[in-house]
Amino acid sequence: MNRNIVVLLAVRVIANFADSFYFLASVWYVKDMTDSSFWIGVTTFVAMVPVAFQVLYGPLIDRYAKKKLLLLAMAVQAIVFTILAGLYVIDELSVGVVIVGLFVATLASELSYPTEYALVPTLVREADLQKVNALFTFTYHSLDILCNAIAGILLALIGVGLVYTSNAILYLFLFGAIGFLLRINETKAHTPSDFMYFADLQFGFRYVWKLGSFRTLILVFTCLNFMISISLGVLPILAKTEQEYGLWLAAISIGTLLGSGLSIRFGVRSLRWTFVLATGFGGVAWCISAFWLNRNFGMTLICFSMAWMAIGMMGIQFQTLLQRQIEPDYLGRVLTVVYALQGILAPFxxxxxxxxxxxxxxxxLYLVGPVTLLGTSHYFLRNSFLKSSVAIHDQAV
Structure with a gap:
């Protein structure tokens, strides 16, 4: 936990607070203005589709100063929310502007995530990677729980305008924190002649293609993310109030928090059974939550959160495996390709x-996610490609 890691962790915690507030505020604003399931789906689609653009950031992350890229991401988000807050004050904020603003802000946010993940392996020892990854996830999700739980209440009390205003202030603060407190030596200088953007972009795809059995694992997760997203797309519709929607998001955060905590104690050598048991347990817990869906909201959230505990633990193991298998000089290009492949179908x-x-x-629609998890668990159990990936990883370790 050196100084840079602490600063990076603090930035990610605060940014996660802001992300949760503006996402919930934007979705609920569209719901109030249109009362349309279709437009709610469009809004969540717009919030998720920037994940696919991460692949375009890869060469920039590897070639340019990561600190400057983080500053750019925070500055863009601060500007977006200043504009949205101003339009709300003068009563000129339309649904279209909210959706466009949400897209641009999320696009900037998606630049910061892979940049931070590419920075972490350069700031800690390889032996500490899994613990640091788990600590990052554990810490910011622990506060994210509080944020999601109270976001609906605060939104009802202070309104969309103040949510956007507070976000603009938060991102300006983060811009200053990164500028003055993050101390990293990045001495590489790049000129147009030595920066071949499209060649670097193609390299990331070629690298992933050569991962063999691990490539298959990435494709499986891509399909899994898509099916789970169908179920998550109905959560704003299932929620009767802003508070209920905030509690749905809090349940996801609580589950992910517990899963990341468990992953600290789980060895990566049990990776195959982690995936098998996590998808199986998550599917069963989610199905049980569906049973309580119209009977007991509290039991629904508890079981739903348990499903995300398993999903969160699996996600930490997968992220650590990526960081350890990919060569450090190519992390930006390759991680953005992998994250784009994983998230490209989720918005749809x-x-x-x-x-x-x-x-x-x-x-x-709510049952699509758990049924897919159960099917994926059976697939992991019966197929050998995950064993091959574990064998390759064991050699690297």
Whole structure:
């Protein structure tokens, strides 16, 4: 826990607070203004689709000073929310502007995530990577729980305008914190002649393609993310109030928090069974939450959170495996390709969930996620590609 890691962790914690507030505020504003499941789906789609653009950031992360990229991400978000807050004050804030602003802000946020992940391995020993990754996730999700739990209440009390204003102030603060407190030596200088953007971009895809059995694992997670997103797309529709939607998000954060805590004690050599048991347990817990869906909201959230505990633990193991197998000089390019592949279909899942909600029962859409988890668990158990990935990883360790 050196100074830079502490600063980076603090920035990510505060940024996660701000992300949760503006996402919930934007979705609920669109819901209040349109009362349309379709437009709710469009809004969540717009919030998720920037993940696919991460792949375009990879060469920039590897070639340019990461501190400057983090400063750029914070500055763009501060400007966006200053504009949205101003338009709200003069009563000129439309649904279209909210959706565009949400897209631009999330696009900037998606630059900061892979930049931070690419920085971490240069700031700590390889032996500490899993603990640091788990600590990052554990810490910011622990505060994210509080944020999501109270976000709905605060939104009802202070309104969308003050949420956007507070976000602008927070991102200005983060800009200053990164500028003055993050001390890293990045001496590489790049000129147009030695920076071949498209060649670097293609290299990231070629690197992932050569991962063999690990590439198959990435594709499986891509499909899993898409199916789970269909179920998550109906959460704003299932929620009757802002407070309920905030509690749904808090349940996801609590589960992810507990899962990241458990991953600290889980050895990566049990990776195969971690994936098998996590998807199986998560699917069962999610199905049980569906049973309580219209009976007891509290039991629904508890079981839903338990499902995300398993998903969160699996995510930490997968992230650590990525960082250890990819060569440090190529982390930016390759991580952004992997994250883009994982998240590229997720926005369409959210959009599909919202669009289908007008014709398909909400309960059936809610069950798409757990059924997919159970099927994936069976797939992990019966196929050998995960064993091959574990064998490769054991050699690297």
């Amino acid at each position: 899942g959210y959009l599909l969930g919202g669009a289908l909600a007008d014709w398909v029962g909400h309960g059936l």
